Amino acid sequence: MKNHKVIVVGGGAAGLQAAATLKELGVEPLIIEREMQTGGKVRRWHRLFPDFTSASEVLATLEKNAEGIETLCGVMVDSIDATGVTLAGGRHIKADAMVVATGFDLFRAELKEEYGYGIYDNVYTSADIEDMLNGDGVRLKDGSAPGRVAFLHCVGSRDEKVGQPHCSRLCCITAVKQAMELRESFPDAEIYNYYMDIRMFGAGYEEMYRSAQEDGEVRFVRGRISEASPTIDGRVQIKAEDTLLGRPVKMTVDMLVLAVGMTAAESNGRLGVGLQSGGFIAPRDLFTGAVYSPDAENIFYAGCATAPKNIGETLNEATAAAVKAAEFLLEK
Amino acid sequence: MSVNFGYTISLPRAVDLDRNDFSVALRVLRRLPELESCIGCGGCTATCTAGAFTEFNFRRVQTLVRRGEYGGAYREMNKCMLCGKCRLVCPRGINTRAVVMTIKRELGTGY
Amino acid sequence: MKRTSWQEYQKKVADDDYYYVRSCIRQNFFPGSEKAFLNIIGGDLGRSIYENPEHTTCTGIGYHSDIVPMETTMTVVARQFALLTESGRENLAVSCITSFGLYTEMLETWHEFPETEERTRRYLKEATGREFRKPKNVAHTSDIMFHHREEIARKVRHRLVNVKTGEPLRVVDHIGCHYAKLFPKVGIGGAEFPHVLAGMVEAWGGEVIDYPERRHCCGFGFRNYLVKANRGFSIANTHKKLESMAPFKPDFIITNCPGCPMFLDRWQYTIAEMEGTTYGQDGVGIPALTYEEVAGLVMGYDPWALGLQMHQVNVEPLLDKMGVKYDPAAKYLGLNGKYIGKPADTAVNINCGTQQVIRNL
Numbered sequence: 092m093k094n095h096k097v098i099v100v101g102g103g104a105a106g107l108q109a110a111a112t113l114k115e116l117g118v119e120p121l122i123i124e125r126e127m128q129t130g131g132k133v134r135r136w137h138r139l140f141p142d143f144t145s146a147s148e149v150l151a152t153l154e155k156n157a158e159g160i161e162t163l164c165g166v167m168v169d170s171i172d173a174t175g176v177t178l179a180g181g182r183h184i185k186a187d188a189m190v191v192a193t194g195f196d197l198f199r200a201e202l203k204e205e206y207g208y209g210i211y212d213n214v215y216t217s218a219d220i221e222d223m224l225n226g227d228g229v230r231l232k233d234g235s236a237p238g239r240v241a242f243l244h245c246v247g248s249r250d251e252k253v254g255q256p257h258c259s260r261l262c263c264i265t266a267v268k269q270a271m272e273l274r275e276s277f278p279d280a281e282i283y284n285y286y287m288d289i290r291m292f293g294a295g296y297e298e299m300y301r302s303a304q305e306d307g308e309v310r311f312v313r314g315r316i317s318e319a320s321p322t323i324d325g326r327v328q329i330k331a332e333d334t335l336l337g338r339p340v341k342m343t344v345d346m347l348v349l350a351v352g353m354t355a356a357e358s359n360g361r362l363g364v365g366l367q368s369g370g371f372i373a374p375r376d377l378f379t380g381a382v383y384s385p386d387a388e389n390i391f392y393a394g395c396a397t398a399p400k401n402i403g404e405t406l407n408e409a410t411a412a413a414v415k416a417a418e419f420l421l422e423k
Numbered sequence: 424m425s426v427n428f429g430y431t432i433s434l435p436r437a438v439d440l441d442r443n444d445f446s447v448a449l450r451v452l453r454r455l456p457e458l459e460s461c462i463g464c465g466g467c468t469a470t471c472t473a474g475a476f477t478e479f480n481f482r483r484v485q486t487l488v489r490r491g492e493y494g495g496a497y498r499e500m501n502k503c504m505l506c507g508k509c510r511l512v513c514p515r516g517i518n519t520r521a522v523v524m525t526i527k528r529e530l531g532t533g534y
Numbered sequence: 535m536k537r538t539s540w541q542e543y544q545k546k547v548a549d550d551d552y553y554y555v556r557s558c559i560r561q562n563f564f565p566g567s568e569k570a571f572l573n574i575i576g577g578d579l580g581r582s583i584y585e586n587p588e589h590t591t592c593t594g595i596g597y598h599s600d601i602v603p604m605e606t607t608m609t610v611v612a613r614q615f616a617l618l619t620e621s622g623r624e625n626l627a628v629s630c631i632t633s634f635g636l637y638t639e640m641l642e643t644w645h646e647f648p649e650t651e652e653r654t655r656r657y658l659k660e661a662t663g664r665e666f667r668k669p670k671n672v673a674h675t676s677d678i679m680f681h682h683r684e685e686i687a688r689k690v691r692h693r694l695v696n697v698k699t700g701e702p703l704r705v706v707d708h709i710g711c712h713y714a715k716l717f718p719k720v721g722i723g724g725a726e727f728p729h730v731l732a733g734m735v736e737a738w739g740g741e742v743i744d745y746p747e748r749r750h751c752c753g754f755g756f757r758n759y760l761v762k763a764n765r766g767f768s769i770a771n772t773h774k775k776l777e778s779m780a781p782f783k784p785d786f787i788i789t790n791c792p793g794c795p796m797f798l799d800r801w802q803y804t805i806a807e808m809e810g811t812t813y814g815q816d817g818v819g820i821p822a823l824t825y826e827e828v829a830g831l832v833m834g835y836d837p838w839a840l841g842l843q844m845h846q847v848n849v850e851p852l853l854d855k856m857g858v859k860y861d862p863a864a865k866y867l868g869l870n871g872k873y874i875g876k877p878a879d880t881a882v883n884i885n886c887g888t889q890q891v892i893r894n895l
Contacts, residue, residue, distance in 0.1 A: 204726040205512065249462070251516030287464040287514075315464035317512045320746040323781045328746040332465025337480050339469050472751055475774075476767045504755060507716060511725065 095121045097416050098176050098186040100168050103131020104153060104402055105192035105394025105409040111156035112413035113190075118420060121184070122162040123176065125358075129154065129162060131194055137224035139402065140268040141295035149402065168193075170363040173387040187423065188389040188416045191364070191372065192409060195353040195395040198247025198255065206246070206349055211321045213237075216246075216351045217262065220269050229276055229346075232325065236277055237345040241329055242266040243316045244286040248352030257369050259352035259399045263289055264296045266350040270309040271302070282309045283344070285316050285331055293401055314340065319347055353399040364390065372396045382412040391416045443491030447529045451488060454525050458485065460515045467509035467519055473502045481509060481519065488526055497534040500527050543724035547681040548625035548671040552583045553618050557630030558591050560792045560824075566841025568629055570826040571675055574833060578689060579682055583627070586617050594632035594712075598756045608654040609661065611640045616664035624670035627678055631791035634674040635712030638720050641668060672720075674713060676790035676825050680722055680730045683737040691834030694740030696785075697857035702741040703785040706820075707731035708775075708798065710791025711751055725749075731788050731825055738832045740785075747778035753801060754793030772801040776813045776820070783815050786852050787822040795845075798822035803846045803880045812881045819847030819880040831858055838864055846877045 099110045102124030113120040122129065133153075136146040167179040175185040200208035200216045208214045212232035215223075223229045231237055244266050248259040263286070270282050284303075289311070291297040303309040314331035322328055327347045333340045355370030364386045365373040374397050375383040381397070384390035393412035394405040452459055465482055473479045479502040488496050500523050509519040552575070556568055576583040593610050596602035614637075618626060628634040644651035658664055679686075694703045709728040714721025723729030726749070732742040753772035758764045775798070779787075789795040799822040806812045806819075814820040822845070823831075830840040837858060842849045843865045853860055868874045 204724070210727070245464075245514070250514040252512075252514060287462050313465075314469060315466045315512075315514065317466045317470035318749070320748060321744050322746055330469050332468040332480075332482065334463055334465035334468075334482065337468075337483050339471070339474060472755070472771075476770050504757060506711060506751075506755075511715075511718075 095119075095175075095184065095186040096420060097121070097188045097190060098123060098184060099190045099192060100171065100176060101131070101192035101194055101394075101396070102126075102129030102162060102164070103192060103194045103394070104133050104150075105194065105396070105405045105412075106131070106190070107153040107157045108406045108409035109190045109192055109393050109413040109416075110160050111153070112410050113417060114157070114160055116413065116417040118417050120160060120190075121186070122157070122160055123166050123168055123178075123184075124162060124164045125167045127165045129157070129164065132197070133402065135218060135221055135225075137221045138268070138272070140264045141293065141299040143268070143272075153406075167358070169361055171390060172363060173389055188391065188419050190391045190393055190409075190412050190416055191362070191384075191396055192393045192412075193356050193358060193362070193372075193396045195371075195399065196356050198253075198259075198351040198354050200246055200349045200351050202253050203246055203250075203349070205318045206243070206316070206347070207319050207321065207327070208349060211319065211327060212325050213327055213345060214319060214347045214349065216349050217265050217269060218351065220272075220348055224272060229273060231345055237273070237280055238277075239281045239342075239344045240270075240273055240277075240283070240346045240348065241316070241327075241342070241344045242270055242282070242284045242348045242350055243329075244284065244289075244350050245315065246349040246351050247354060249287065255352055255354055255369070257352075257371075257399070258290060260290060260292060261399060261401055262350040262352055264291060264293065264299065266348070267291075267296075267300050267303045267309070269348065269350075271299070271307045274303075274307040274309065282307070283342070284309055284311045285314055285329075286311060287313075287315050293403075312340070316347075353395060356396065359396070367397075371398050382408060382415055389416075389419055391419075438490050438492055440490065445491045447493060447526075448489050448491055450529050451522070451525050455518060455521055457515060457517050458489070458522055461485070461517060462515065464514060466512040466514065470508045470512050472506050472508060473504050477502055479503065481523070485522055485526065488530075493530055493534050495534065497527055497530045497532055543719065543722060543729075545673075545677065545720060545722060546671060547673045547677045549681070550581045550625075551623055552581065552625050552627035552678065553621055553623040553669075554583050554585045554627045554675075555589050555592075555614065555629060555633065556585070557633065557792045558595065560629060563792060563796045564824055564827065564841055564844050566830070566839065566844070567824040567826040570830040570835065570840055571629070571679070573835075574686070574826070574829055575678060575682065578833060579685055581682075584621055584623055586621060588617055589614060592630070592633040592636050594630065594636045595756060597636065598632065599760055605653070605657070607636065608640055608643070608650065609657045611637060612654045612658040612666055613662060613664060615666035615668060616658065616662070618669055619665070619667045624667075626669040626672045627675050628672065629675050631674065631710030631712045631793075634672070635710075635716045637669075637672055638717050641672070642717060644668075674730075674790065676713075676730050676734075677722060679825055679829055680733050683734045686829060686833065687737045690738060690832050692832055692856045692858050694735060694738045694828075694832065694856070696855045698855070702739055703852075703855065704743050704783065705735045705740045706745065706748075706779050706782070706784040706787045707735065707742055708748075708752060708787055708789045708791075708794050708822075710789070710794055711755075713790060731790055734825060734828070735788060738828075743779075743782045743784060745779045745782050747775045750775050750778075752789075752791070752794035753797045754791075759793075759797070768797065769801050769804060772797055773805055776802065776805070779820075780813050784820055785815070785855060786828075787820055788825055788828050789822060790825050795822045795824050799845050799847055803878060806880055814847070816851070817881060818851055821845060821847050821849045821852050823849075831856060834858075836860070838867075843874075847880045 097120040110120045169179045375385045391412040393409040484499045593602045593607045714725040718725040753768045758768040
């Protein structure tokens with residue numbers, strides 16, 4: 092059987108970038124992707140924060156750079172060790188080095204039962220909003236335009252109750268971006284964002300937040316929604332505390348959008364590499380060893396497999412992991 | 424004999440973290456260290472049965488206790504009916520019912 | 535409504551050989567309900583039910599009103615389990631929601647803090663000489679009715695359908711707080727989407743409606759009601775629920791707690807007197823029934839034998855919709871044929887002047 096130089100596990104943003112970099116460095120990698128096409132979560136997104144760059148443009152660049160690289164789609168990797176990868180079903184593919192770019196899973200909003208996702212019409216996740224933006228635009232279940240929308244931050248993040256203690260970092264800015272996109276589509280709509288803390292860590296994020304407040308007339312209420320319930324006309328009644336007032340508030344909205352967090356990929360548990368307590372893969376260390384595996388010297392990590400990251404951070408890390416993998420092959 | 428000038432020296436409004444006595448707060452936190460992880464999201468107060476019709480605000484009262492502000496805390500916590508809805512929604516997994524009981528026990532009825 | 539998540543919360547409910555423990559207050563509030571349970575499950579379905587006359591209060595009301603200390607409650611609960619053990623049965627069938635919550639709470643406490651169980655065993659032994667085994671199955675009697683709902687559906691006389699229009703009746707379910715809000719895992723469907731009553735309604739032909747304050751308290755809340763100065767909170771809760779469900783025009787409310795049907799029923803009269811508003815279709819009130827009463831109607835029991843005259847909101851409009859036959863003249867006659875009195879009418883804005891009947895007693 093053919094011995095591959097490097098296998099890139101995962102064909103999302105991190106995997107494509109790592110593979111393209113390896114190719115540039117003269118190493119022919121093999122990408123293994125579990126979905127039927129590469130592109131990962133970026134494919135589902137419409138425009139990207141903080142400047143509304145089209146996600147498909149970014150993806151087109153990544154795919155162009157990775158053009159011609161041997162790719163197995165619809166193939167699930169079961170486990171990884173220093174000798175190569177084992178596919179679901181038992182087939183083993185040998186490789187000299189591996190770049191693990193398995194990404195993350197979106198939090199399953201139905202686990203937060205009190206918000207009624209999947210039960211009440213007009214409760215959506217941020218990913219559903221992207222689907223609608225990619226399609227015919229954002230609409231309520233009955234096809235009409237929303238007059239009042241509430242976004243809820245931190246759904247499946249910083250929440251012990253669903254085993255997701257970490258901050259997913261990107262949901263805040265995603266909710267702000269989507270609030271502005273809804274403002275663009277619905278100039279007269281009332282748009283509210285309910286939050287516990289606003290975390291704007293990236294370049295241009297805080298500016299986008301301020302723009303949402305000033306230009307977008309998005310209202311921010313500091314309080315976490317405790318429950319949602321359906322009304323007779325298909326709207327959603329929500330309850331929270333306005334913690335800055337110290338009083339409970341309730342309001343009825345046409346649409347409730349749950350800004351879902353990034354959870355560790357469920358498949359991480361099977362890979363056979365060390366994990367952090369939250370289920371993300373554990374790198375050698377968080378400073379000088381972020382792309383190295385502590386388990387084997389020929390395994391490298393890139394992107395959200397190890398923690399929630401934005402696309403820029405992911406691509407940088409993928410480049411770094413690819414360079415280190417190529418260096419490893421040279422030194423061997 | 425003090426002279427009545429028709430006014431008194433106004434009390435400062437600041438929570439005085441230099442002078443406040445934290446002994447009760449520390450005893451509460453030693454029993455329930457996770458209380459310090461409260462992010463003040465207000466989920467507890469939003470879902471509170473007692474707070475629906477009274478001014479009881481669990482988030483505010485337990486924060487005041489942690490700052491060493493005990494005045495009225497026992498009386499306020501007594502409004503809690505221990506229904507536990509707040510415990511269901513708390514994203515930090517704080518045992519809110521135990522917080523109510525511990526604060527009441529540590530403070531005593533004098534507050 | 536897409537409501538499937540209840541299926542993730544399943545509990546084991548014993549099929550037969552029940553040890554039945556009554557509620558302290560249900561026989562005063564709606565005295566026909568427990569009898570109906572015994573008749574339906576024990577009689578019609580032929581299951582074996584045992585009752586022990588030595589059974590006492592679980593202390594729930596005193597416990598939740600800060601009068602009875604937890605150690606006492608644990609010991610009383612241990613005594614109930616000792617009676618169960620002595621009877622040779624293992625399946626506790628609890629009629630009261632608060633008792634069900636309390637038994638669950640004590641069992642959970644013993645599980646988490648084994649020293650409290652040891653202490654309780656010692657207290658019980660010293661006080662009564664008794665010993666106990668924990669029940670194998672603890673179910674609320676609404677769990678048991680839910681468990682047998684299909685069998686009851688096969689014996690149905692009157693489906694929960696409007697006989698004139700053929701449309702399913704629109705039913706609001708209200709679950710007692712102590713059923714699943716204390717421990718979501720012990721309730722069928724959990725705390726957010728309880729299915730125990732909804733399952734019965736659907737099995738018997740009705741339609742369950744969801745409304746914004748579905749999970750809100752009925753307004754009993756021991757301290758809210760027991761202290762008169764607090765009753766404004768009690769009625770405010772009921773008011774909030776009724777306001778929230780009113781636009782859905784429910785045909786009736788089904789409950790599984792001793793207090794809920796009482797307060798959802800009686801406060802309708804009080805609100806009508808205070809504000810002149812009577813809820814329900816045509817402004818005649820929304821009947822708030824127990825699940826045993828609903829099962830009894832479905833099985834063809836006489837409404838007055840079920841004790842439906844104990845409701846202040848008149849049930850006749852509902853009986854007419856279901857096509858249940860009844861004798862209007864017999865409504866307020868007791869089992870001995872004597873007049874038992876008549877409550878004031880809830881529909882004050884329609885029938886003014888009928889209120890003096892009971893108010894002055």
